Amino acid sequence: MKLKIKKDLLLENLNKVSKAIATKDLIPTLAGIKFDLDKKGLTLTASNNDITIQKFIPIDKKSINVEKEGVVILHGKDIVEIIRVIPAEEINIEVFDETKVLIYTDDESIKYDLNVINKNDYPNINLEKSENFITITTKDLLSIVKETAFATSNDTSREVLTGISFKINGDLLECVATDSYRLARKNLRLDKTVEENYNLIIPGKNIIEFSRILDSSEEEVKLHVFNNKILFESNDLLFQSRLINGNYPPTNKSIPEEFSLTITGNLSQLYNVIEQASILTTDKEKNIVSLSTKGDLLTVKSVSNEKGKAEMKMNIKKNNKEDITIAFSAKYMMDALNALSTEEVEMSFVGEVKPIVIKNTKDDGLLQLVVPIRTY
Amino acid sequence: MKLKIKKDLLLENLNKVSKAIATKDLIPTLAGIKFDLDKKGLTLTASNNDITIQKFIPIDKKSINVEKEGVVILHGKDIVEIIRVIPAEEINIEVFDETKVLIYTDDESIKYDLNVINKNDYPNINLEKSENFITITTKDLLSIVKETAFATSNDTSREVLTGISFKINGDLLECVATDSYRLARKNLRLDKTVEENYNLIIPGKNIIEFSRILDSSEEEVKLHVFNNKILFESNDLLFQSRLINGNYPPTNKSIPEEFSLTITGNLSQLYNVIEQASILTTDKEKNIVSLSTKGDLLTVKSVSNEKGKAEMKMNIKKNNKEDITIAFSAKYMMDALNALSTEEVEMSFVGEVKPIVIKNTKDDGLLQLVVPIRTY
Secondary structure, three states: OEEEEEHHHHHHHHHHHHHHOOOOOOOHHHHEEEEEEOOOEEEEEEEOOOEEEEEEEEOOOOOEEEEEOEEEEEEHHHHHHHHHHOOOOEEEEEEEOOOEEEEEOOOOOEEEEEEOEOHHHOOOOOOOOOOOOEEEEHHHHHHHHHHHHHHOOOOHHHHHHHEEEEEEEOOEEEEEEEOOOEEEEEEEEOOOOOOOOEEEEEEHHHHHHHHHHOOOOOOEEEEEEOOOEEEEEEOOEEEEEEOOOOOOOOOHHHOOOOOOEEEEEEHHHHHHHHHHHHOOOOOOOOOEEEEEEEOOEEEEEEEEOOOEEEEEEEEOEEOOOOOOEEEEEHHHHHHHHHOOOOOEEEEEEOOOOOOEEEEEOOOOOEEEEEOOOOOO | OEEEEEHHHHHHHHHHHHHHOOOOOOOHHHHEEEEEEOOOEEEEEEEOOOEEEEEEEEOOOOOEEEEEOEEEEEEHHHHHHHHHHOOOOEEEEEEEOOOEEEEEOOOOOEEEEEEOEOHHHOOOOOOOOOOOOEEEEHHHHHHHHHHHHHHOOOOHHHHHHHEEEEEEEOOEEEEEEEOOOEEEEEEEEOOOOOOOOEEEEEEHHHHHHHHHHOOOOOOEEEEEEOOOEEEEEEOOEEEEEEOOOOOOOOOHHHOOOOOOEEEEEEHHHHHHHHHHHHOOOOOOOOOEEEEEEEOOEEEEEEEEOOOEEEEEEEEOEEOOOOOOEEEEEHHHHHHHHHOOOOOEEEEEEOOOOOOEEEEEOOOOOEEEEEOOOOOO
């Protein structure tokens, strides 16, 4: 293998695939990045036991110059660091005897002579595509991640809740994340109807990682679904994740649909009063604040025996004359509000022990739910 | 106590004194900030066992409105957080019965009712000033910290080396920091001659903390020295630190003054080639790179059995025809270069086992020293 490549182009792509480098060196080969150069371009691949990321850089005379095709596996962390610190515009990469790689600048003032990872030790990575892929716009996929992923659980003892449930039925996609104390649900319509029905659980942290390296200027993402894995395809980027086995708990029954009271208010103001009150709570006390209405006035309170009391007021609108007093985790409510990209928010109550439903007044497809906390 | 104060003014000053809040709640009262309001202004004080910070905010009708004088001690972390999140321009603080404090906005939409820390539990803090203070320009004090403090030791088993040695003799100030593997020395002349001679060891991390909150637009800093403590005074800011007891080791004898070779080169280029080579070293291998000269060419090399080799070249000037090959810690050399604010750097050698002396070609008062590492 021998090529000359623009530093910035290589670094940008290495940064993306490097997210899949194994950080704990259990299997040293998984700490590598595979460089595969052929007539069409340079393919970079990194893979750990959880995800695989592959990025293809097509040949373009201005940015890549291929002298000899070939394959080499380099230590991922080192090669990213090396390309980052080389101040030159173009970098030469040349393999000798399959065991050594020279990385150098044109004037040879910078020269690295790197050991490679044996190709035979590198796992065979299968990034197969499906003919019956699902298409989703990049914009929708990024919304799903922003609006639901935060509500997944970190508790691996109940693994299904660490993932986002994707249910596809015709052109309807329903995404749900819950840690059983709060829940986020996003329903949307796909541009193209899907023939098969799907019921998947995608690991939350993996899809967050994918959303971070996804180029938002790309129109759409293709989802290739297999028995125990999913491959996301966005132009020259492939991102494969395992799927979580198991049955996602039915959640629709726990979401109230009829309410005794719905209030409407300014989202950032509501976020602020909850944040202001939360200062006088502690994690130990579960970060509890109480919310109560009286006429058009909303009061958020907190009490800490140790620290003192806080009381914040703001104006809201109500859909009837009912009033409510309810307590909940300030952190969970702030997360839910944070996920709604809207000016005006709608909060609906059934009673003080029933889940609170929070919605964007302009997007009926998105719902956030927070379970109240009994304080007596 | 009752006052109204501009939020931004209060927050800025709280942020400064809060650096002295005790973070481990061994003595809960030390986690407090003392508010002391009289006719002249508001004095904020925080103190832990290591440092005390006091900031005075003079009365100014536009920014502070005093209704009643008094003293109160509030939980430091909470009060900083509360003032930060209140979106109002002005904040009211009012003490009731010496046990409760109300913090509120003019429209009372935000209201905190805080428990206070008992005044009688708060330690009596003595921030006495000396008549024979030492005066140093703010610019010089900030230079000393930037150019020497990084070379102090983190190893508390030899406490004197965790401090910066300040020796004052007439109008000459000599500051030295060393962890015994590298050394930084800054000599400068004070504007005013000091009558007494001083020989102090100031804890490195404390003077770094002071330099961070020091207002660089103030002309000068007064140093009030006592037996076991030092008080820095900069306009309305007082910063007191304990001094380290003990004898600082004599260092001047270990600094070579005659050299077999002096090279001169571009500082940022030299920093870059060392950083580039250092990627193929490990902390375990002590981050070693080697430097060698041949004519006007300087080569920096690194070798790692595991990772490979690196070789970087750059042009330099020499003061004679001697050549050198010497190895050292890349990290220590980069720290030393980083502390020299200059374009051109001068590096002097006695031999491959003797300390390397690094200087700014334009500032004879500043010297950096790095001890070489034998690689054979």
